[in-house]
Amino acid sequence: MNYKVKFQATLFLLILGMFSISCISNVEEQLEDPDINVEVSFKSSVKPIIDARCTSCHSPSGGTFPNLTNYDEVKAKAERVKIRVDNREMPQGSTLSDAQIKTIVDWVNEGALDN
Incomplete structure (x- = not known):
């Protein structure tokens, strides 16, 4: 595998990891924030x-x-x-x-x- 492909793969994984972490923390913030209305079923x-x-x-x-x-x-x-x-x-x-x-x-x- 050449350097360019390794770099692109690493960059992709890094971006994917950052995206996942931001989604998780956003969900946690919503669950902890009492001002966010979640409709009760x-x-x-x-x-x-x-x-x-x-x-x-x-x-x-x-x-x-x-x-x-x-x-x-x-x-x-x-x-x-x-x-x-x-x-x-x-x-x-x-x-x-x-x-x-x-x-x-x-x-x-x-x-x-x-x-």
């Missing part, structure tokens, strides 16, 4: 919390109103759910982590979208 973030921590009581088989087994029911009671969760009144006999509470509160504050 009902399907992948909120529903799993509700299914795991709420529907054992708040379902037709659980017998406690409101029913929280589907998006329409949760959306209809979103503000109430937010307040009760944020005040740590729900779930009764258990607690949600700060991250779970923030997820639900943020989702409601973002308009309780079906996303």
